[in-house]
Amino acid sequence: MKKFFRYFFSFLIFFTSIGVYCTNRLMYMKKKEDEFIFNREKAAGRLDPVTLETLKKREINIPSPYGYMLKAIATEPYPNKRYIIIAHGVTENKLNSIKYMNMFLERGFNVIIYDHRRHGESGGKTTSFGHFEKFDLKAVVDWLKADKGEDILLGIHGESMGAATMILYAGMVEDGADFYIADCPFSDFGEQLNHLVKAEMKVPGNLFLPIADLVLRARQRYSIRQVSPIAVIDKIEKPMLFIHSEKDTFILPEMTQKLFEKKKGPKKLFLALNGFHAQSYNENKQEYEQVIDDFLQEYVMK
Secondary structure: OHHHHHHHHHHHHHHHHHHHHHHHHHHOOOOOOHHHHHHHHHHOOOOOHHHHHHOOEEEEEEEOOOOOEEEEEEEOOOOOOEEEEEEOOOOOOHHHHHHHHHHHHOOOOEEEEEOOOOOOOOOOOOOOOOOOHHHHHHHHHHHHHHHHOOOOEEEEEEEOHHHHHHHHHHHHHOOOOOEEEEEOOOOOHHHHHHHHHHHHHOOOHHHOHHHHHHHHHHHHOOOHHHOOHHHOHHHOOOOEEEEEEOOOOOOOHHHHHHHHHHOOOOEEEEEEOOOOOOOHHHHOHHHHHHHHHHHHHHHHOO
8 A cells, every 4th residue: 555655756757847947947938138139120120229219109007907017109199099919929029020010010009018927027927828818918909999089990910819808808898809820820729739748749739738737737727628719700790801821830830721711700811921920921921011092991991
């Protein structure tokens, strides 16, 4: 009997250690340094410090429902009520959203960019790949509507985790915006993790995911299964543009295609020829902007 308990506790410690290791990699994923992002975007010509400094804008602290502040920048050169909120991807910050901000400013939109929890200048200790972030996005939307009125024309653009967050938010509140643009989202977090584990470790991710999910629920009070954009996509009725690069090996383009097929109502799909993950705009700028214009003309600016 003593030997049984010894083996039992040894296995328990072993599997708990695996779960803690896996969840640590998710919750505390290594982020890019803010200075690195700034220098990268500046060197690529996507961020001009002088232009950014002279833009009519205001810095805002928006309270998260989880007790920290979300750092946002509102760029509002236009007296109209057309706004778009931009949600960046994991490991990035709001500086990565400036290229999209500039694109929408050129199209007559006022723009809100912000840092997700645990990214950039926002608070928060862990990353949840859309689960907690969707409530933060709701806080940003609610703040904007309280500040500018419920009658604004509102779009949301999300990239990677930001796109998944946007879909989870829209499915939760049943269309909190007037249109959505989802750039390279994952369709299901469990499937995405399984894909990444197989690519990195050459073993099925399903060997580890049940353990990681059990520990994640104990540590963060949510399940990997709850982070599933495809489970809520059919609740979204407003127009949505889906964008993905055909060469993306990090989040496979098939995930966006599945989301597109299940989405009801007005929708459009653009598969970019060049670029890997989250590079569709950087590597296909002209085509990307054209599909944005076509989408806005067809579904938004009527």
